[in-house]
Amino acid sequence: MMDGDTHERLRCHYELRCRPGESAERKVRGIALEQTVELPDAVLSEDLREAIVGRVERLEQRSQRRWDAVVSYPAGIVAGEWPALLNLLYGNISLKPGIRLTDIHWPASLLERFGGPAFGIAGLRELLGAPERALCATALKPVGASTAALAGLAGDFAAGGIDIIKDDHSLADQQWSRFRDRVDACQHAVAAANARHGGRTLYFPNVTAAPAAFAERLTMAGDAGCRGVLVNPWLIGLDSIARARDAGFVVMAHPSLSGALLGHTRGLSAELLYGDLMRLAGADAVIYTNAGGRFDFPFARCQRINHRLRRPWQSLRPAFAVPAGGIDSARAGHWIRRHGRDTILLIGGSLYLQADRPAAAARLRRAMECTE
Amino acid sequence: MMDGDTHERLRCHYELRCRPGESAERKVRGIALEQTVELPDAVLSEDLREAIVGRVERLEQRSQRRWDAVVSYPAGIVAGEWPALLNLLYGNISLKPGIRLTDIHWPASLLERFGGPAFGIAGLRELLGAPERALCATALKPVGASTAALAGLAGDFAAGGIDIIKDDHSLADQQWSRFRDRVDACQHAVAAANARHGGRTLYFPNVTAAPAAFAERLTMAGDAGCRGVLVNPWLIGLDSIARARDAGFVVMAHPSLSGALLGHTRGLSAELLYGDLMRLAGADAVIYTNAGGRFDFPFARCQRINHRLRRPWQSLRPAFAVPAGGIDSARAGHWIRRHGRDTILLIGGSLYLQADRPAAAARLRRAMECTE
Numbered sequence A, B: 001m002m003d004g005d006t007h008e009r010l011r012c013h014y015e016l017r018c019r020p021g022e023s024a025e026r027k028v029r030g031i032a033l034e035q036t037v038e039l040p041d042a043v044l045s046e047d048l049r050e051a052i053v054g055r056v057e058r059l060e061q062r063s064q065r066r067w068d069a070v071v072s073y074p075a076g077i078v079a080g081e082w083p084a085l086l087n088l089l090y091g092n093i094s095l096k097p098g099i100r101l102t103d104i105h106w107p108a109s110l111l112e113r114f115g116g117p118a119f120g121i122a123g124l125r126e127l128l129g130a131p132e133r134a135l136c137a138t139a140l141k142p143v144g145a146s147t148a149a150l151a152g153l154a155g156d157f158a159a160g161g162i163d164i165i166k167d168d169h170s171l172a173d174q175q176w177s178r179f180r181d182r183v184d185a186c187q188h189a190v191a192a193a194n195a196r197h198g199g200r201t202l203y204f205p206n207v208t209a210a211p212a213a214f215a216e217r218l219t220m221a222g223d224a225g226c227r228g229v230l231v232n233p234w235l236i237g238l239d240s241i242a243r244a245r246d247a248g249f250v251v252m253a254h255p256s257l258s259g260a261l262l263g264h265t266r267g268l269s270a271e272l273l274y275g276d277l278m279r280l281a282g283a284d285a286v287i288y289t290n291a292g293g294r295f296d297f298p299f300a301r302c303q304r305i306n307h308r309l310r311r312p313w314q315s316l317r318p319a320f321a322v323p324a325g326g327i328d329s330a331r332a333g334h335w336i337r338r339h340g341r342d343t344i345l346l347i348g349g350s351l352y353l354q355a356d357r358p359a360a361a362a363r364l365r366r367a368m369e370c371t372e
Helices: A024-034 A046-051 A082-090 A110-113 A121-130 A147-159 A181-198 A213-226 A241-246 A270-281 A299-310 A329-339 A356-369 B024-034 B045-053 B082-090 B108-114 B122-129 B147-159 B179-197 B211-224 B240-246 B270-281 B299-309 B331-338 B357-367
Strands: A010-017 A055-061 A066-074 A099-105 A137-139 A164-167 A202-204 A227-232 A250-251 A285-289 A320-324 A344-346 B009-018 B055-060 B066-074 B099-105 B135-140 B163-167 B202-204 B228-229 B250-253 B287-290 B320-324 B342-345
Touching: A010 A024, A010 A329, A010 B331, A024 A055, A024 A066, A055 B099, A099 A270, A099 B287, A110 A270, A121 A137, A121 A250, A137 A147, A137 A329, A137 A356, A147 A164, A147 A181, A147 A356, A164 A285, A181 A202, A181 A213, A181 A285, A202 A227, A202 A250, A213 A227, A213 A241, A213 B211, A227 A241, A241 A250, A241 A270, A241 B108, A250 B299, A270 A285, A270 A299, A299 A320, A299 A329, A299 B099, A320 A329, A329 A344, A356 B122, B009 B024, B024 B055, B024 B066, B045 B228, B066 B108, B082 B099, B082 B240, B099 B270, B108 B270, B122 B135, B135 B147, B147 B163, B147 B179, B147 B357, B163 B179, B163 B228, B179 B202, B202 B211, B202 B228, B202 B250, B211 B228, B211 B240, B240 B250, B240 B270, B270 B287, B287 B299, B331 B342, B331 B357
Parallel strands: A137 A164, A137 A344, A164 A202, A227 A250, A250 A285, A285 A320, A320 A344, B135 B163, B135 B342, B163 B202, B228 B250, B250 B287, B287 B320, B320 B342
Antiparallel strands: A010 A066, A010 A099, A055 A066, B009 B066, B009 B099, B055 B066
């Protein structure tokens, strides 16, 4: 089943912008060739043209320069591999202007092959003993702090009952806090606080690294007793999420670098990127930048992402939305009401600004309880 | 030496676009915080502020909305790891508008750590027995063709004396031509043509895949007798180039997906992306989209990339520029004169359009000889 049913097709929806004098028909036909055979039509046999070249299923003019197009591709091109999928979706056409991939109608074989989350919303709720309420998370930072300082923060936040404490995405294996030391110290600090306060806080170290170090850090995380990890998939390949999932971890996906793929007239739609792709890859919780914060996604975009992460989707488990980036902890209730309870609110700076960290963490945790 | 001298710094040059009312000072200070501590300044100790936070070295207004800025970061943040480097260069700021990374002044320790090409221009010339002339390359395609058909093409192109025959970047391990079969059949066809015609053509299979399959394909490529491979680093992590290099292969880097990182007002400059980053990562030959072709980079941009690939740069070997994408083989001489002889001209479709492929290949190869 690696290649799926050969008759199955991916249907890719594009938004095209044509320059003056540019033909939309030629543009969409160019995409269908570029993303498959990468050859002029004239050299193709009838068989290849029929079986392999993307098929233009629809082309509709929306305004003077804007067209909507649908091109379908045989699922066999993906061959069950993430790099081949990403290459098909936005490989060479990333170098051409005015092409934005807005949506995909996925064939069942690919959904089955890539599989989605192992825990999902229900599984993570069970680990945390939180069957219904919204969840809260924070990040250990900054890079440059000592392992002892980071472990102290982890203990403080766990004492206050934060659900998930993750490494900042910039913490790797720097000289100031080696991964090996940090994963033990922070997991120990969290476990000790849990034992003292009866909490169930989870610590997710950042395992993002080249493959050998990634595998080693997963092993260290497992040995330390961690149940989940943070992964930056855009830095190391989308299959990294599945590697962490298949090693038994809850996976939280970070959006570092992914902004390069968002654009008004090019790139991928945010709901496709953070919704479909991250969930399909196996992320149980997907970080994206919240409305009104340092990065300022429109709220409607956040809602579209949330919907994609949570909607019924074949046999794939739903995943938590994790809005983040400059959220004020005093407004936690507001944001949970807006995003709904299947949300993990990720708050960093605003907690750090409060002098009594266990108390600040406890206030945030309480805000997760009373949001109806 | 993993972290380098702790006093060494990366100096990153940014082009900033400020919206009306946006302060350039705040914007650049925001970058310096975002890419390091990701915390408000108020919570930082004096030590962290001094040692870790990016240091704004320069800020100059260029026009009403445009500013040039230089921020330096301690090299220790990179910790000798590609994912951490990419995260520092364009991680979270990829999600903010109006920030373009145009250049980097690299600390010596990072250049030494990442190391650059193992073969470089001189090494690849030696393998090919071509000490001075320009080189030519083509791609085996399309996806969907059988292994026998692809091997037949490889034999034809090798008979004509093409220097490097690479897999199309869309060839992975699809049902129509399995990697294992293809690498043997194509390498065999090329070796047979070399023996028959006294040529030294090299075949580079595309090994781009998730880590386990990547390692397996490198092994198969080596077992088959291949001396080089094609890698799509933006799909699987920039360290993939070093993994192929360290396994003893010549590495040709493909730009699939990299267009997402190019923009007028955001992303990375093309010379930084295809020049510095690919060479530093260890690519011996770097494919980018030529002027005047299907993708249409301005020629001045090509020249800047070429310069970065070839210039003296500490102890790093220079790398071949590989302009590609819709080059007409009849204009090969023209393009070699423009790009210079340390160029591999990569021509696909135009060769395929000619009925007698060995003859077309031989004409292209001859054009590499007489270009002064």
